[in-house]
Ligand SMILES: Nc1ncnc2c1ncn2[C@@H]1O[C@H](COP(=O)(O)OP(=O)(O)OP(=O)(O)O)[C@@H](O)[C@H]1O
């Protein structure tokens with residue numbers, strides 16, 4: 001906007017939306033922070049005294065805290081790894097002219113439209129179940145012992161399920177990025193003597209860097225708070241093997257009715273998310289600059 | 291060496307035959323320009339030579355060796371694209387070095403060659419910039435630099451100057467001509483631009499609908515066009531065509547006379563009225579309404595004629611081109 005007056009008018013116009021959004025965000029956050037300093041357990045009636053950092057201390061010293069933190073990071077990194085690499089490969093594949101391209105593309109996008117709870121249940125019961133699941137059946141066909149995914153590799157199984165859900169998103173964004181690559185650049189590289197592999201690493205991959213950054217940033221935001229998939233498959237177990245921070249907060253506050261402790265966990269999760277975000281922006285944020 | 295020969299080369303896209311069987315001989319060191327109306331297959335022909343498109347039939351020979359099945363890189367040709375096709379994420383230095391790196395040359399050799407090319411093309415102070423931080427002319431020079439470091443057998447240019455403004459185009463035109471004089475490498479150049487074709491070419495190839503209408507030196511085409519199409523295509527402003535009784539006087543189906551071969555006076559063969567006069571300073575272009583239609587005349591810059599003036603036109607009889615029924619020159 002050009003002039004002082006139009007700029008001021010512009011600010012005025014967008015202020016209701018901004019204020020609403022700000023309140024929408026700040027009120028729950030403020031309440032969470034406030035609760036996190038209270039002794040507030042629904043099973044212990046009475047007043048809720050301010051107890052300072054007691055809740056945080058409990059949360060940090062909870063034997064489940066560090067495993068949950070590590071599980072969260074492993075989950076995020078694992079899914080990111082699978083979806084970006086798999087997404088690039090799938091995008092390359094879908095970019096090739098082939099028979100039934102339209103249908104194949106729709107099929108690839110499909111998992112994104114399935115609700116997390118549903119897809120996790122489908123995976124749990126129809127694929128990974130050692131008795132009824134497809135993988136178990138395949139194993140017995142080849143004369144192997146069926147593998148009980150969710151019991152023996154719970155975190156890995158959840159990574160697999162979540163990655164399956166997010167792969168279409170990554171593929172779609174990377175595919176559009178790939179299609180926006182100027183074909184003359186590839187032809188120039190071909191004339192310059194670059195084979196398919198060199199063309200991929202020297203021309204395509206740098207071109208995809210920006211889209212991949214967007215994929216990683218957006219996915220990280222959602223992956224830090226994975227919950228439904230864990231709830232319907234492993235319930236965070238066995239033990240705490242598949243408990244992430246979100247799930248830990250849930251089990252603290254809802255299963256144990258301790259609002260104060262759960263709030264403290266929530267605040268810690270927010271701080272962790274911010275640390276991860278800053279870290280990511282430092283690492284790959286420069287890709288977004290023009 | 292950079293001798294290229296096309297023998298019966300054809301190209302089909304699906305059912306559409308874009309290039310019917312075509313023969314063309316390009317000698318070593320020649321500057322060959324492909325011209326023709328839009329969509330006539332100039333780019334396609336260039337891409338066939340480059341190896342970016344497969345031929346549907348026929349044979350492409352480079353230095354006497356059958357190169358039809360060779361990949362683009364193996365043919366030893368370099369191409370400069372209309373959009374420059376620079377690699378946006380690499381510095382100018384890396385862009386120019388890319389073909390050398392792909393050829394697995396040593397870093398010392400690469401540096402020497404890149405510095406040399408940068409000096410030739412006046413790019414030395416931009417080597418560390420990205421293509422996005424360069425002007426159009428500089429980008430064009432980087433694209434040329436990337437082509438010359440490989441010491442190719444021939445350069446292929448596809449309308450390399452069409453994205454530049456008029457002044458820069460003149461400059462780059464001279465630079466490319468100069469480059470050709472120093473390198474003495476075969477160059478094949480596709481353009482829409484009359485002036486580029488006439489000034490740069492050793493040999494012009496006029497194409498229409500994938501067919502070669504005529505091959506020859508610029509002046510040859512200007513003076514002795516083989517047919518009506520070439521006559522109308524080469525030369526600017528375009529040749530005037532007159533049919534009917536006036537043509538019959540010259541024993542032809544149709545006659546053609548270039549605007550610069552018509553004299554304007556107070557008496558003459560054809561009477562007409564000026565509809566538009568364009569004063570360019572050095573020349574005046576007159577559009578004259580006559581009994582035979584609008585005739586364009588290129589007159590002296592001093593001519594002070596305006597809309598509505600009556601003039602008499604006299605064609606220079608020696609410069610009249612005569613065409614038969616099917617458009618061939620008599
Ligand atoms: N990939 C393709 N598939 C189908 N038809 C094509 C393809 N590429 C080019 N053509 C057709 O081939 C013909 C020649 O195209 P080409 O690009 O060679 O024209 P051109 O002479 O370079 O035109 P311009 O001067 O506008 O660049 C056109 O009719 C075009 O529609």
Ligand SMILES: [Mg+2]
Pocket residue numbers: 332333334
């Ligand atoms: Mg073209």
